[in-house]
Amino acid sequence: MGKGAPSIMEASADHKRPAFGNRFLTDEQHVFEHNAWDNVDWDADHLHRVQQQIEDNSHHKMSSERRQELEDQASRHWDQFYQIHQNRFFKDRKWLFTEFPPLAALDQAAGPALSMLEVGCGVGNTVFPVLEMVQNARFKLYCCDFSPVAIDVLKADKNFDPERCLPFVCDIGSMAAWQACPIPAQSLDVVTMIFCLSALEPEQMGVALSALYDRLKPGGCVLFRDYGQYDLAQVRFKPGKCLADNFYVRGDGTRVFFFSQDKVKAIFEQAGFVEKQNLSDKRLQVNRGKQLKMYRVWIQAQYVKPHQ
Ligand SMILES: C[S@@+](CC[C@H](N)C(=O)[O-])C[C@H]1O[C@@H](n2cnc3c(N)ncnc32)[C@H](O)[C@@H]1O
Numbered sequence: 001m002g003k004g005a006p007s008i009m010e011a012s013a014d015h016k017r018p019a020f021g022n023r024f025l026t027d028e029q030h031v032f033e034h035n036a037w038d039n040v041d042w043d044a045d046h047l048h049r050v051q052q053q054i055e056d057n058s059h060h061k062m063s064s065e066r067r068q069e070l071e072d073q074a075s076r077h078w079d080q081f082y083q084i085h086q087n088r089f090f091k092d093r094k095w096l097f098t099e100f101p102p103l104a105a106l107d108q109a110a111g112p113a114l115s116m117l118e119v120g121c122g123v124g125n126t127v128f129p130v131l132e133m134v135q136n137a138r139f140k141l142y143c144c145d146f147s148p149v150a151i152d153v154l155k156a157d158k159n160f161d162p163e164r165c166l167p168f169v170c171d172i173g174s175m176a177a178w179q180a181c182p183i184p185a186q187s188l189d190v191v192t193m194i195f196c197l198s199a200l201e202p203e204q205m206g207v208a209l210s211a212l213y214d215r216l217k218p219g220g221c222v223l224f225r226d227y228g229q230y231d232l233a234q235v236r237f238k239p240g241k242c243l244a245d246n247f248y249v250r251g252d253g254t255r256v257f258f259f260s261q262d263k264v265k266a267i268f269e270q271a272g273f274v275e276k277q278n279l280s281d282k283r284l285q286v287n288r289g290k291q292l293k294m295y296r297v298w299i300q301a302q303y304v305k306p307h308q
Pocket of ligand 1: 093126170171172
């Protein structure tokens with residue numbers, strides 16, 4: 001970036017504040033009248049119940065041998081996941097542009113070339129909305145995943161454009177893998193981590209964040225959204241699936257970590273980032289047919305690499 005050119009975070013400062021949904025539940029009697037409610041407050045009883053369920057499902061931890069085995073086979077398990085589901089499992093993440101103003105700024109920013117990396121891109125559910133929205137001719141999108149099957153499915157998509165998008169296979173938790181990564185140091189404007197860091201062994205999260213820090217320009221940012229602690233998906237785990245506090249293995253061998261806001265803050269700040277946003281998005285989803293209430297929690301955050 002040339003001297004004096006604003007960073008993508010600065011260029012996006014005038015964009016609208018992120019718009020979480022805006023349907024609020026003010027009278028519990030109306031809860032089954034809509035499919036979802038935003039920013040739902042949890043009363044003490046509900047929080048206590050959830051904490052008790054998590055205490056029950058995480059009391060017994062799997063052995064360290066099993067934890068290492070799952071780590072050794074992690075990319076194979078994601079390969080098998082994509083062999084089965086191809087590009088049918090996750091939906092395209094069209095909300096990205098309202099939640100993250102720096103993404104919208106990629107399309108409008110004038111000046112030198114811009115580049116972005118989507119980490120843990122899977123089959124492209126973040127990549128394709130970005131390619132569609134950002135028509136800026138000076139924009140380059142890198143994306144990586146450690147599942148070669150996912151990268152092949154992404155490249156076979158009819159919307160894949162090799163002129164603007166460079167996918168590669170990389171285990172972001174491995175320092176050795178980063179050595180072979182095609183992205184020059186201090187070159188990225190934006191990194192997106194969308195439901196990706198939660199799939200890593202917690203001990204390797206710091207490796208991933210330090211490597212991303214090295215590849216971002218000063219002023220560049222990481223846009224993060226992932227599972228929050230106490231999310232329904234955490235509560236639903238049966239005992240025997242817990243690897244460590246807030247870290248579980250699913251039936252298909254893929255793993256998932258549930259973040260608190262404090263945990264996100266700690267790991268990003270430890271890697272040198274400065275916090276711009278760190279929110280807990282609590283949504284109540286409702287199955288009106290079955291009269292079921294599902295309490296979802298996601299953490300959304302933005303961190304910047306400071307100018308020295
Ligand atoms: C839930 S998917 C999210 C995909 C995508 N970011 C999206 O927006 O839909 C998580 C992805 O992280 C990838 N992943 C998990 N651990 C990884 C690692 N250590 N290095 C690179 N990718 C990893 C998985 O293969 C999977 O594609």
